[in-house]
Amino acid sequence: MPSDPPRKPRPRSGARDVNPSKPLDLNTPEIRSNVNSTRGTTFRAQWRAYAAAHRWAVLGTLAQFRRMPYTTALTCVALGIALAFPAVLFVLLQNVQQVTARWDGAAQISLYLKTSTTETQALKLAEQLRTQPDIGKVDYISKARALEDFQRYSGLGDALALLGENPLPPVLVVHPKDAQVKPDAVQRLVQTLQTNPAVDVAQWDMQWLQRLHGLIAVGQRAILVIGALLLIAALVVVGNTIRLAVQNRTQEIKVTKLIGASDGFVRRPFLYSGFCYGLTGGLFAIGVVSTVLWALHDPVHAVALSYSSNFELHGLGFELSALLLAAGIGLGLTGSWLSVSRHLRAIEPGVA
Amino acid sequence: MIQFSNVTLRFPTGHDALNDVSFTLNKGELAFLTGHSGAGKSTLLKLVAAIERSTTGQVVVNGENLNRIRRSRVPAFRRNLGIVFQDHNLLHDRSVFDNVALPLVIEGFRGEEIARRVRAALDKVGLLGKESFFPVTLSTGEQQRVGIARAVVNRPALLLADEPTGNLDPELAREIMRLFEEFNQVGTTVLVATHDIELIARKRHRRLILKQGRLDADTNH
Ligand SMILES: Nc1ncnc2c1ncn2[C@@H]1O[C@H](COP(=O)(O)OP(=O)(O)O)[C@@H](O)[C@H]1O
Ligand SMILES: [Mg+2]
Numbered sequence: 001m002p003s004d005p006p007r008k009p010r011p012r013s014g015a016r017d018v019n020p021s022k023p024l025d026l027n028t029p030e031i032r033s034n035v036n037s038t039r040g041t042t043f044r045a046q047w048r049a050y051a052a053a054h055r056w057a058v059l060g061t062l063a064q065f066r067r068m069p070y071t072t073a074l075t076c077v078a079l080g081i082a083l084a085f086p087a088v089l090f091v092l093l094q095n096v097q098q099v100t101a102r103w104d105g106a107a108q109i110s111l112y113l114k115t116s117t118t119e120t121q122a123l124k125l126a127e128q129l130r131t132q133p134d135i136g137k138v139d140y141i142s143k144a145r146a147l148e149d150f151q152r153y154s155g156l157g158d159a160l161a162l163l164g165e166n167p168l169p170p171v172l173v174v175h176p177k178d179a180q181v182k183p184d185a186v187q188r189l190v191q192t193l194q195t196n197p198a199v200d201v202a203q204w205d206m207q208w209l210q211r212l213h214g215l216i217a218v219g220q221r222a223i224l225v226i227g228a229l230l231l232i233a234a235l236v237v238v239g240n241t242i243r244l245a246v247q248n249r250t251q252e253i254k255v256t257k258l259i260g261a262s263d264g265f266v267r268r269p270f271l272y273s274g275f276c277y278g279l280t281g282g283l284f285a286i287g288v289v290s291t292v293l294w295a296l297h298d299p300v301h302a303v304a305l306s307y308s309s310n311f312e313l314h315g316l317g318f319e320l321s322a323l324l325l326a327a328g329i330g331l332g333l334t335g336s337w338l339s340v341s342r343h344l345r346a347i348e349p350g351v352a
Numbered sequence: 353m354i355q356f357s358n359v360t361l362r363f364p365t366g367h368d369a370l371n372d373v374s375f376t377l378n379k380g381e382l383a384f385l386t387g388h389s390g391a392g393k394s395t396l397l398k399l400v401a402a403i404e405r406s407t408t409g410q411v412v413v414n415g416e417n418l419n420r421i422r423r424s425r426v427p428a429f430r431r432n433l434g435i436v437f438q439d440h441n442l443l444h445d446r447s448v449f450d451n452v453a454l455p456l457v458i459e460g461f462r463g464e465e466i467a468r469r470v471r472a473a474l475d476k477v478g479l480l481g482k483e484s485f486f487p488v489t490l491s492t493g494e495q496q497r498v499g500i501a502r503a504v505v506n507r508p509a510l511l512l513a514d515e516p517t518g519n520l521d522p523e524l525a526r527e528i529m530r531l532f533e534e535f536n537q538v539g540t541t542v543l544v545a546t547h548d549i550e551l552i553a554r555k556r557h558r559r560l561i562l563k564q565g566r567l568d569a570d571t572n573h
Binding site for chain 1: 443455457
């Protein structure tokens with residue numbers, strides 16, 4: 001290559017070509033090889049070429065944001081809320097599940113024995129039950145203990161004294177062996193215990209837990225449905241914003257296509273925008289979820305304390321945060337891809 | 353380089369913008385496409401640039417049969433063309449440098465090569481030193497020259513221009529025409545559409561004259 005062209009403007013530079021040693025015709029083998037040598041022969045050259053195209057796309061994306069700042073901000077916020085809402089529900093439900101998992105361990109069956117049962121018979125039955133494979137611990141509460149407890153907790157001790165005889169039955173408290181036992185397994189155990197001749201009433205104290213499990217299942221399904229609906233809404237919002245951006249840049253797209261840009265080249269700045277919407281929306285969602293959980297922390301802690309539980313609300317965690325970001329970026333990219341593919345084809349140079 | 357065989361283009365309105373046009377423009381030639389407004393000059397250039405497709409007849413440009421070209425092939429085909437528009441078609445939120453660099457960026461050149469070639473092209477049209485300007489801050493003539501720099505920066509085999517001097521005063525117009533002659537002298541095939549007969553009256557170049565969509569004359573003086 002000759003030395004750099006002089007900086008002085010030369011409006012009428014005679015027959016001097018941009019490159020005096022070569023004709024302008026691209027089809028001569030000479031120029032072809034020149035072209036090839038400047039693109040993609042080495043990784044370095046390829047990277048530099050990519051960097052130039054990347055710079056172009058980023059400038060386009062920034063111009064797009066500058067041209068519609070409010071739409072851009074609103075899109076990010078809408079995306080963030082669409083992500084945050086199901087995420088908050090999910091985290092709360094996860095916490096509920098964690099609590100009930102502890103209660104599941106406490107699943108216990110009270111066997112109210114017939115009042116005629118003697119202490120020896122009761123202890124023998126307890127011993128017998130302990131050998132059963134699905135039963136862990138069996139506690140014996142004698143008639144006297146039951147009375148004591150009743151007096152202490154009910155404050156009706158004097159009334160019982162009037163009866164003369166202790167009317168309370170002896171009780172065996174049966175704990176299933178498996179701490180994470182399923183509700184229907186407990187139900188089956190209750191039914192078999194009920195058939196024992198010494199047992200008056202077999203009662204599962206945590207039947208409501210079964211209903212809670214049912215409610216949790218409903219909650220999970222609801223989150224899926226809400227999440228799916230919000231996902232579609234987010235796609236529509238992103239798609240609409242990109243549609244506006246494409247319309248804003250119709251002229252530029254036509255010119256670029258006329259100069260020989262492929263669809264991919266034209267699409268790139270819009271995909272970058274979608275990526276930015278997704279990333280910002282995802283970060284916003286993480287912020288929203290963290291704020292909601294933080295706001296809930298103290299009241300939940302207070303409630304837990306009143307149940308003398310040391311329960312702590314679990315936060316978003318790294319995995320879920322990463323998932324939110326990934327979901328945001330995925331949504332942003334998908335929304336802009338769908339929209340730009342749909343609207344780009346219609347924009348051709350020469351078509352008004 | 354360009355071959356039209358009995359080309360007719362009928363718009364959906366039923367109007368024949370071009371009617372049975374046949375001509376050949378060889379590699380390295382310079383020709384002016386003239387005729388009154390509405391004669392079909394822009395339409396003919398659009399056929400060459402694969403913007404429109406002919407209704408009947410065959411258009412072959414740079415070895416490519418444009419009647420049968422696939423959509424996905426069109427961008428690569430257009431990279432061998434340089435097109436100058438009457439209304440510049442510059443990107444207003446990009447600097448002069450970026451406007452001229454666009455064809456090179458599309459082709460995948462690397463940064464330094466782009467900078468070198470953009471400067472060379474701007475030097476050629478007398479705008480070196482205005483790289484960082486934005487199009488709106490330039491005069492009409494300067495904007496037109498930025499458009500020309502963009503059209504030639506990737507050294508296209510074929511240069512098309514549609515009324516490149518339409519908005520310019522006579523002095524500037526002559527200067528632009530000289531630029532096209534210079535590009536042609538170094539081997540580029542050039543086809544310029546203009547209704548400005550006076551501008552090319554004294555020039556000894558090939559002239560294709562359109563009249564209501566028909567090729568009325570193909571002269572060499
Ligand atoms: N998209 C179109 N649909 C219908 N008619 C068109 C269209 N484009 C151009 N025409 C008509 O075709 C004729 C030629 O137009 P054009 O090629 O622009 O002429 P010129 O460039 O020579 O002034 C005109 O009569 C114009 O009205
Ligand atoms: Mg015209």
